Each structure stands twice: as structure tokens, then as C-alpha cells.
Amino acid sequence: MLDDPKLHIVDIRDVRELKEGTVTGSTHAPRCMLEFWVDPQSPYYKPMWGDESREFVLFCGAGWRSALAAKTLQDMGMTNVAHIEGGYAEWVKHGGPVETPEQRKAKKG
Numbered sequence: 001m002l003d004d005p006k007l008h009i010v011d012i013r014d015v016r017e018l019k020e021g022t023v024t025g026s027t028h029a030p031r032c033m034l035e036f037w038v039d040p041q042s043p044y045y046k047p048m049w050g051d052e053s054r055e056f057v058l059f060c061g062a063g064w065r066s067a068l069a070a071k072t073l074q075d076m077g078m079t080n081v082a083h084i085e086g087g088y089a090e091w092v093k094h095g096g097p098v099e100t101p102e103q104r105k106a107k108k109g
Helices: 015-020 031-038 064-075 087-093 101-108
Strands: 007-011 055-059 081-083
Touching: 031 064, 055 064, 055 087, 064 081, 064 087
Parallel strands: 007 055, 055 081
Antiparallel strands: none
16 A cells, blocks of 8 residues: 555654654644644645545554544545554554654655
């Protein structure tokens, strides 16, 4: 699934949690801003969230916040959202690709 251009993996952890790394290629969308970024009526709306052709997979540290966040987005009308059960900890445990903040910065230029 990671090679699917329609897949959008979203790290909802707090910025302070990112120092341990993140899923390679993921986008950061802090949990505290998620609903604002998804709601088209919000002044903080980000159009990527309105693209119904994408699949959004959320993750947090252990899977609890991302489960609640995915449910909230579904309640807001999104049908193309899921989460990683067990969160970042399970991702790492199973050898999923990760990158450090330094690696991410180097890719951006």
C-alpha cells in the first residue's frame, strides 16, 4: 500500500513526539488541529482533506488517539479514513519504514 499515490499516512502526534521519528513519507497533522483542517467551513481548512480519491490512514503513538480521530472524521462525513492499530509503536515493531527529523529535513532541501 505504501507505493499507492492515493494513500496518505498522517501522523497526528504532538510535535514533541516527532523527535523519535515518524513513518517515512507521512504528513504531520497535529490532533489538536485535525477537525479544523478537515472542515471546509473552518478558516484553517486544508484542501487535501477534501480529496475523496485519497485514502487517509492516521496514526499516533499507541493507536488510541488515532482511533478516536478516525471516528471523529467519519462522524464528520469522511468515508476514506482509517487508522493504524497500535500506532507508531506497532509500526516500528513490525519494521515499517521510518525517518528521523534530520532525514526528513534533508529530503526537503
